[in-house]
Amino acid sequence: MASSSSCSSSVSFGVILVWLMSCFSYGNGCYTSIISFGDSLADTGNLKQLGSISNREVFPLLLPPYGENFLNQSTGRCSNGRLIIDFLAERLGLPLTPPFLQDNGNNNMVTFKQGVNFAVAGATALDPSVLEPRGIVNPMTNASLGVQLAWFKQSLPSICGNESNCRDFIGRSLILVGEIGGNDYNYPILWGQPIEEVEVLVPLVVDTIISTINELIGMGAKTLVVPGNFPVGCSASYLTVCGSQNEEYDPKTGCLVRLNQFAEYHNKLLQTKLKQVRDLHPDVNIFYADYYNAAMEIYRFPYKYGFTNGALKACCGGEGRYNVDPTVQCGEVSATVCDEPDTHVSWDGIHLTEAAYRVISKNLFSTPQFNSLCSTSTSGVGLSGSL
Ligand SMILES: *[C@@H]1O[C@H](CO)[C@@H](O)[C@H](O)[C@H]1NC(C)=O
Ligand SMILES: *[C@@H]1O[C@H](CO)[C@@H](O)[C@H](O)[C@H]1NC(C)=O
Numbered sequence: 549m550a551s552s553s554s555c556s557s558s559v560s561f562g563v564i565l566v567w568l569m570s571c572f573s574y575g576n577g578c579y580t581s582i583i584s585f586g587d588s589l590a591d592t593g594n595l596k597q598l599g600s601i602s603n604r605e606v607f608p609l610l611l612p613p614y615g616e617n618f619l620n621q622s623t624g625r626c627s628n629g630r631l632i633i634d635f636l637a638e639r640l641g642l643p644l645t646p647p648f649l650q651d652n653g654n655n656n657m658v659t660f661k662q663g664v665n666f667a668v669a670g671a672t673a674l675d676p677s678v679l680e681p682r683g684i685v686n687p688m689t690n691a692s693l694g695v696q697l698a699w700f701k702q703s704l705p706s707i708c709g710n711e712s713n714c715r716d717f718i719g720r721s722l723i724l725v726g727e728i729g730g731n732d733y734n735y736p737i738l739w740g741q742p743i744e745e746v747e748v749l750v751p752l753v754v755d756t757i758i759s760t761i762n763e764l765i766g767m768g769a770k771t772l773v774v775p776g777n778f779p780v781g782c783s784a785s786y787l788t789v790c791g792s793q794n795e796e797y798d799p800k801t802g803c804l805v806r807l808n809q810f811a812e813y814h815n816k817l818l819q820t821k822l823k824q825v826r827d828l829h830p831d832v833n834i835f836y837a838d839y840y841n842a843a844m845e846i847y848r849f850p851y852k853y854g855f856t857n858g859a860l861k862a863c864c865g866g867e868g869r870y871n872v873d874p875t876v877q878c879g880e881v882s883a884t885v886c887d888e889p890d891t892h893v894s895w896d897g898i899h900l901t902e903a904a905y906r907v908i909s910k911n912l913f914s915t916p917q918f919n920s921l922c923s924t925s926t927s928g929v930g931l932s933g934s935l
């Protein structure tokens with residue numbers, strides 16, 4: 549049912565009929581579902597659930613004030629409120645994407661028909677077997693991208709039944725692959741490994757993302773949204789841990805130049821490889837979600853977007869130039885929290901506030917490039933909803 553029409557264009561009766569039927573069978577958006585893989589930028593509750601399964605001590609980022617502005621509780625989202633994936637779901641007219649890991653005995657499979665999220669806060673793209681020989685041991689979770697993909701494959705029969713139904717389900721889903729890979733670099737860099745040593749991981753991380761995308765295409769994926777990395781040189785944690793008189797700062801933003809160049813290196817390689825995938829699969833839509841430049845816009849012009857406390861100082865944390873104290877984490881009793889998170893870009897030093905995620909989502913998903921994915925997707929139904 550390939551159709552290039554959009555809901556707003558003037559079309560023949562037959563096309564309108566097809567469109568009406570599409571709207572009936574596919575809900576009010578382009579896609580029937582969001583399937584998501586990634587880390588804390590997209591986790592809507594998996595790490596929280598993993599923590600309770602393993603009876604481990606609770607991570608501070610699962611406690612208040614995380615989530616204080618959203619549903620008035622900690623859902624396991626690493627922000628004060630909603631994440632980019634939540635704004636995306638709202639825009640597509642879909643329910644918020646539920647975490648794959650649910651309470652024991654709670655049969656929630658039916659809710660996965662409109663979305664399922666495998667992202668786990670702290671997850672890396674690479675498996676521990678690749679990272680550990682390099683001295684990188686994940687303190688939060690071993691649910692790497694490969695593990696998340698395995699969960700997806702295992703759960704398919706209960707979500708969509710037989711193989712042909714599942715191909716159909718996957719083909720009508722918007723699949724968010726990432727952001728992932730940031731933690732592969734965060735752990736070693738924040739632990740003091742030289743950036744030059746961490747750089748050798750970039751091609752490995754990008755290849756892992758690309759092979760995951762190829763597997764998903766093999767399973768029937770037709771629309772993939774692949775985010776790049778954020779400008780980590782602007783994050784309050786990196787500014788606190790890596791900043792020094794010897795480091796170069798961008799005079800316009802105050803961000804660390806070398807770390808932003810590192811993020812751009814990952815992003816450029818990812819885009820080069822995505823182009824190769826597109827060339828091989830012209831029938832598949834692959835949207836590169838440019839988190840880097842969407843965020844840089846805020847770091848360059850924080851006042852324009854209402855971030856009157858500047859773009860660099862964290863809202864939740866401790867003492868210090870950037871409100872980050874490596875010995876006090878947001879979520880711990882001794883942490884301080886700002887009164888107006890909406891005036892900050894940085895929530896806890898690493899993650900952004902809901903207000904920042906809202907602006908980024910708007911800049912990314914209100915664009916003609918993103919909307920055009922919809923008109924060429926299999927359902928051919930126009931986008932509805934707004935941010
Ligand atoms: C959120 O929870 C706090 C503490 O439990 C309570 O004081 C506050 O009224 C709640 N706010 C909303 C909007 O429910
Ligand atoms: C990840 O796996 C390694 C062994 O490969 C283990 O030592 C480590 O504790 C695990 N990390 C978590 C957070 O489960």
Ligand SMILES: *[C@@H]1O[C@H](CO)[C@@H](O)[C@H](O)[C@H]1NC(C)=O
Pocket residue numbers: 709710711712713
């Ligand atoms: C898959 O299941 C659907 C019913 O849900 C059925 O109509 C279809 O024939 C099945 N396809 C195969 C290949 O078994």
